[in-house]
Amino acid sequence: MVRFSEYYLTTTKEETANSDIPSYSLSLRAGMIKKIASGVYAFLPLGYRILKKIEKIVREEMDKTGAIEMLMPALQPGDLWLQSERWQKYGPELFRLKDRNDRDFCLGPTHEELITYLASLDIKSYKDLPVNLYQIQVKFRDEIRPRYGILRAREFIMKDAYSFSADETDLDIIYKKMYGCYSSILERLKLKYYAVEADTGLIGGKYSHEFIILAKNGEDEIVYCPICGYAANYEMAKFKSKKQNIDEPIGEVLQVHTPAVTNIKSLADFLKLPADKIIKTMLLNDKGGNHYAVLLSGDRELNIPKVEKIAGCSLELVENNATGAEMNIGFLGPAGLDSKIKIFADNIIKGRCNMAAGANKKDYHIVNLNYPRDFEVDVWGDFSFAYEGDLCVNCGSPVNFEKGIEIGHIFKLGTKYSKKMGALFLDSEGRLNPMIMGCYGIGVSRILAAVIEQLHDAKGILWPVCIAPFLVNLVAINMEDPDITSNAEKIYEILMREGFEVIFDDRNVRAGVKFKDSDLIGIPIKLIIGKNYAENEEIEIELRKDGTKMKMGVSQTIDFIKSYSQKNFF
RNA sequence: CGGGAUGUAGCGUAGCUUGGUAGCGCGCAGCGUUCGGGACGCUGAGGUCGUGGGUUCAAAUCCCGCCAUCCCGACCA
Numbered sequence: 019m020v021r022f023s024e025y026y027l028t029t030t031k032e033e034t035a036n037s038d039i040p041s042y043s044l045s046l047r048a049g050m051i052k053k054i055a056s057g058v059y060a061f062l063p064l065g066y067r068i069l070k071k072i073e074k075i076v077r078e079e080m081d082k083t084g085a086i087e088m089l090m091p092a093l094q095p096g097d098l099w100l101q102s103e104r105w106q107k108y109g110p111e112l113f114r115l116k117d118r119n120d121r122d123f124c125l126g127p128t129h130e131e132l133i134t135y136l137a138s139l140d141i142k143s144y145k146d147l148p149v150n151l152y153q154i155q156v157k158f159r160d161e162i163r164p165r166y167g168i169l170r171a172r173e174f175i176m177k178d179a180y181s182f183s184a185d186e187t188d189l190d191i192i193y194k195k196m197y198g199c200y201s202s203i204l205e206r207l208k209l210k211y212y213a214v215e216a217d218t219g220l221i222g223g224k225y226s227h228e229f230i231i232l233a234k235n236g237e238d239e240i241v242y243c244p245i246c247g248y249a250a251n252y253e254m255a256k257f258k259s260k261k262q263n264i265d266e267p268i269g270e271v272l273q274v275h276t277p278a279v280t281n282i283k284s285l286a287d288f289l290k291l292p293a294d295k296i297i298k299t300m301l302l303n304d305k306g307g308n309h310y311a312v313l314l315s316g317d318r319e320l321n322i323p324k325v326e327k328i329a330g331c332s333l334e335l336v337e338n339n340a341t342g343a344e345m346n347i348g349f350l351g352p353a354g355l356d357s358k359i360k361i362f363a364d365n366i367i368k369g370r371c372n373m374a375a376g377a378n379k380k381d382y383h384i385v386n387l388n389y390p391r392d393f394e395v396d397v398w399g400d401f402s403f404a405y406e407g408d409l410c411v412n413c414g415s416p417v418n419f420e421k422g423i424e425i426g427h428i429f430k431l432g433t434k435y436s437k438k439m440g441a442l443f444l445d446s447e448g449r450l451n452p453m454i455m456g457c458y459g460i461g462v463s464r465i466l467a468a469v470i471e472q473l474h475d476a477k478g479i480l481w482p483v484c485i486a487p488f489l490v491n492l493v494a495i496n497m498e499d500p501d502i503t504s505n506a507e508k509i510y511e512i513l514m515r516e517g518f519e520v521i522f523d524d525r526n527v528r529a530g531v532k533f534k535d536s537d538l539i540g541i542p543i544k545l546i547i548g549k550n551y552a553e554n555e556e557i558e559i560e561l562r563k564d565g566t567k568m569k570m571g572v573s574q575t576i577d578f579i580k581s582y583s584q585k586n587f588f
Numbered sequence: 589c590g591g592g593a594u595g596u597a598g599c600g601u602a603g604c605u606u607g608g609u610a611g612c613g614c615g616c617a618g619c620g621u622u623c624g625g626g627a628c629g630c631u632g633a634g635g636u637c638g639u640g641g642g643u644u645c646a647a648a649u650c651c652c653g654c655c656a657u658c659c660c661g662a663c664c665a
Contacts, residue, residue, distance in 0.1 A: 030599070030615080031615090032600060032615095033600085035658085036659085056656085056657070056658090280665060281665065299665060300663090335662095347664080348664080350665055376665070495623085495624055496623060498623080528625090530627085531625085531627095534626045538626095
């Protein structure tokens with residue numbers, strides 16, 4: 019296939035500065051990518067080979083589900099984004115630009131607007147539905163902090179699919195197909211992953227799943243139950259608290275002078291109470307200036323998205339200085355709170371007794387608060403994050419925590435875009451309806467990094483056979499020995515005739531360099547031609563996976579490679 | 589956006605405090621010796637010291653602006 023000496027590939031022995039995680043450092047050292055600007059990378063020939071193989075797998079699995087491939091422009095007119103109102107909502111993450119006539123454009127971070135626009139032009143009847151369209155395209159997001167190389171880049175390659183259907187049932191069918199599709203993609207790539215319940219934000223009421231690849235350096239955290247298989251995004255995770263409600267005689271309400279004690283830790287020290295006997299009162303407000311107080315056990319953290327979900331609007335924490343003295347930030351509590359403020363209380367507090375909380379008065383707290391004697395609650399719910407030691411919401415076993423990389427996200431969009439952009443169809447009774455949409459993304463270039471993140475060792479990358487840039491590296495031990503070179507050439511011919519993806523390391527460098535490069539790049543099989551081939555016609559085989567070494571004749575070697583490639587190791 | 593740092597050959601860096609010849613390692617080219625897990629010797633090519641201005645007889649070095657890159661920061665009742 020290719021001769022190393024003629025190929026475009028340079029590897030480096032030394033790491034580059036700031037290549038802080040293995041996948042980044044190795045993809046630079048193996049000569050797969052090159053950084054062009056912050057968060058912008060070029061795929062060099064080796065990296066591009068791998069990328070194309072990943073694309074191929076994604077494409078095959080998508081096609082199997084009946085999804086149809088197309089290609090939309092990366093450059094999109096601002097008008098469409100005005101229609102969906104995302105032009106206003108998206109913020110600086112959206113790459114915006116103007117053409118010579120001063121018209122607004124953006125570089126697409128996703129393609130909902132475009133696809134919905136296209137569907138509105140072409141789809142008129144329920145007979146045209148359902149349909150699931152996808153593309154593999156470059157996306158742009160002006161990330162606040164691009165990092166970890168290709169894992170979190172500003173320009174990246176993504177497969178995104180958009181489904182249109184006439185009813186929820188068809189949406190469910192496609193959603194399930196996509197769920198299955200993503201699972202098969204990740205299984206073919208030999209990745210360890212979880213499909214977790216994810217936050218839909220305020221947009222979609224329905225559910226969504228994230229596909230998370232387990233990795234120490236991941237930026238996402240998941241909570242899962244090893245017993246029953248429950249898995250969720252850290253922010254979303256439901257759980258049961260282990261702590262029992264304490265049964266003790268109800269005490270009398272007392273006001274305590276607590277000068278300048280404004281946080282849980284100092285209050286716990288001051289009152290000599292454990293943090294979970296304190297009610298933490300967090301104040302949020304919505305865009306309309308309405309306040310919401312959230313009561314939490316003192317040892318828990320506020321989970322704003324969970325509150326937003328119940329409140330039905332986006333919320334912000336009230337800043338310390340924002341409301342000034344009249345709110346008594348630092349001394350808030352449920353008892354005697356301004357009645358205009360809605361009180362949300364975490365279920366964990368339910369049944370607890372003799373709690374301490376702020377007195378809504380500077381420098382004072384109250385002890386021995388008891389519900390419902392001393393305060394009211396408008397809404398009970400789950401408003402905190404799961405902690406180590408919490409229990410599975412389904413089966414009650416302790417939950418585990420794991421870091422990971424978000425690789426895919428499937429989402430039921432509903433009619434958000436179709437309504438705004440007029441993507442309507444006539445149903446069988448002649449009524450006009452907005453199409454029901456779903457969107458399904460998977461990060462193609464991110465997969466490349468994620469695979470390395472999961473599959474590498476001290477020597478380099480361990481590619482699964484299905485995406486390895488080459489299956490076989492033919493190493494001629496010494497290019498100045500005519501016997502060795504002529505034998506290697508002969509074997510090279512045979513391997514090519516067999517149709518194997520082979521790179522022939524014909525460089526005039528020492529054997530050690532060839533071995534190191536081969537391991538770094540992560541080619542699954544090394545075939546080594548040295549002196550002993552001339553002696554007994556046996557090829558030395560070494561496997562990257564575990565360093566296994568074997569010797570066998572040419573035809574057995576061919577058979578071995580065939581069967582090895584079919585097994586798709588890792 | 590706030591805080592902190594850094595920019596010197598393709599890559600990694602020294603020199604800057606105390607202004608005066610730009611140095612080292614890797615890589616690259618040539619020659620020779622080597623040749624089964626990143627060899628060695630000799631020779632050589634390669635630098636607007638991020639950029640613009642200022643101070644000075646003289647600036648990689650001191651001062652100011654700009655640009656780029658990197659790190660940290662979203663939990664406080």
